[in-house]
Amino acid sequence: MNLIKKLWQNKWIKGLFILGAFVLLFFIGLYFSIYLGAFGKVPTTQDLSTIIQEESTEVLDKDGVLIGKYYIYDRQPLEFEDFPKHLIDALVATEDVRFFQHDGIDNVSLLRVFVKSILLQDKSSGGGSTVTLQLAKNLFGRKHYKFVGIVVNKFKESIIAKRLEEIYTKEEILTLYFNTVPFSDNTYGIESASQKFFNKTTKDLTISESAILVGSLKANTYYNPRLNLERSQKRRDVVLYQMEKYGYLPTDSLEVIKQEDVVLHYRSFNHDMGVAPYFREQVKKELTAILDTITSPEGEPYDLYKDGLIVHTTLDFKMQQLAEEAMKAHMTKLQKAFENSYGDSGPWTNDKLIDAEIKKLTKYKQYKDQGLSDAQIHDSLAIKRDVELFSWEGDTVRNINVRDSISQYLKLLNTGMLSVDPSTGAVRAYIGGIDYRVFKFDHVTQSERQVGSTFKPIVYTAAIQNGMKPCEYFSLAKVTYTNYDSWTPSNSGSSENDTYENYSLEKALSHSVNTIAVKVLNKVGIPKVLEQAKKMGISKKLPAEPSIALGVAQVNLKELTAAYTSFVNCSRPVKPYYITKIEDRNGNIIASFKPEVSEDEAFSDYTRQVMLEYMKATVDEGTAKRIRSRYGLKNAIAGKTGTTQDNKDGWFVGITPNLVTVTWVGNDNYGIGFKSTGMGQGANSALPIFAEFYQKMNADTTFNAITKAKFERPSQQVESDLNCEAEKRDSFLKRLFTRKHKKKKFRGD
Structure with a gap:
């Protein structure tokens, strides 16, 4: 006790004790104030x-x-x-x-x-x-x-x-x-x-x-x-x-x-x-729209970003990976060849083209709203800065201005690809572009491009459906249609000798002959072809003109894919879909979705079998034969290539019994096309993505149900009706009295 009293009398010890007590009381008070919510x-x-x-x-x-x-x-x-x-x-x-x-x-x-x-x-x-x-x-x-x-x-x-x-x-x-x-x-x-x-x-x-x-x-x-x-x-x-x-x-x-x-x-x-x-x-996008129509059991709207929903989709992850690998492998090679073909004089260096793109920029419009002149705007946009640029060899950072940046991206080819199960419309692989970081525009659902020769099977389907014989012959000769501004469709690589050649419908389609496609359209009539396209799932209003036979119509890739599913789905088109069901965080199903298969047949089964044989011939001996010769694919495949005017768009439709795939390649700017048809044709620009995709699937037993599937054998009637020579030449007398070039009106009704 004496020691404690003695220590207490020491002013320093006493001060420290008081300070310690004060600190302790302070923290106790602070703790309780926090506890009480202060x-x-x-x-x-x-x-x-x-x-x-x-x-x-x-x-x-x-x-x-x-x-x-x-x-x-x-x-x-x-x-x-x-x-x-x-x-x-x-x-x-x-x-x-x-x-x-x-x-x-x-x-x-x-x-x-x-x-x-x-x-x-x-x-x-x-x-x-x-x-x-x-x-x-x-x-x-x-x-x-x-x-x-x-x-x-x-x-x-x-x-x-x-x-x-x-x-x-x-x-x-x-x-x-x-x-x-x-x-x-x-x-x-x-x-x-x-x-x-x-x-x-x-x-x-x-x-x-x-x-x-x-x-x-x-x-x-x-x-x-x-x-x-x-x-x-x-x-x-x-x-x-x-x-x-x-x-x-x-x-x-x-x-x-x-x-x-x-x-x-x-x-x-x-x-x-x-x-x-x-x-x-x-x-x-679809989820947002769906969630706007449903509420939780408590009556509250679901929050896409916070509520832990589980969305089950139709996509096949492994197939998607293979599709992306195939796309990247082909587009890397194609992009290099595309740039080399133009050398230093590519259209992406054209000042007028670049100026037009600059005027679309948000920054340009903001400067305009501020009252700046074009010269002042261009001076502002000429300032260089470090920009990360996309490249197939790996992204790079370069010190460039806006004009240079636009030029770099104008040269890039883009692509779209969709693979669906034709019996349900379930989307298995989906590529909307070459890189989402750089190109947000989706070439499957947002882009509408001229479909080229991929529209021809719709013309031929209408023809067979309306009574045209599968072995009917048409002349390759050019015709000028006087009631359509003297329009004269021609064939790629045609010659004077073609004047007297006649192709069966099968060879005409498999070799994508333009002159015959227009003649078939003329005979069956534009209204019937447009109606056939509508029955096959193309909802967009198409131009009622003879050039539609050559695919001048602009259709998005998703609708084109839907149309082609009918050829392996009992003549019924299906609408591609993505979501099968949505669950809440506890696993309770809050929404589910079923395939949208057309109740009505778009055409007869006879027509379907005939068309499938035509498109098998396209792959076996026609414009898509490199699937067999170059890529060595032995799968059961039917298909159709497509190339548009001035080589702006390349298409390929690949049909197998359990998967329909459509690929497109082109430049987002319509002012830029491939320099040559040899490079830009669908067989060279779009088909390889499909081919390399199937090579990868063939190497994986996971996809045997797709890769080893076989088409059903056509009926005896179809086999009999297709048993004819692929081509025949006019007789000597007919050649003698036939004009080399005809002019006539396009009937088209």
């Missing part, structure tokens, strides 16, 4: 018992493979059973070794924070947070307070942590933590991180991979494995040492795992990147 509401036990986190909407392929997400925060929740034990061990050993003993607060660590961080201002002392405290921070974030902000936030988190421990079991807390903790690259939750960095589910993570992800939690940018793999690997080793230190990992296992290289299989779910970005964008 610094904002602290979530109650009831609030915490009904935690519902924002969840990304998942987009799945037909087999349940994740192909994309729509989100504000990239998050995918799991159950505790989905976490491998070594993942939990890594977290506990590294972040909170006494997790299973404390009640949410590790007093030893917390005292260290108060002493070092608050009193000694040592910012390197560590946070002292338990997993539960971190969960509290993840769930509710932190606010900025001018006065002792770190203490206020820590006290708030400690109150929340205590309440969380009262409500939830340790397993449930770990589940909440793993589903909310932020990883690198703006990724929330272990499942999203696992899918992004290793392209696998959490339950399949190895010990090394788990250690990588847990290690990144210390500083998710600094230890981002995508940005710095070496640094991430060193942090992984720290986690492994911690696991060994606390008995979660045998020493011999530690030494083995340390020797493993970190191999990332990074899959960005950024909407502009990854697999099938154009498809995902189209699905999002």
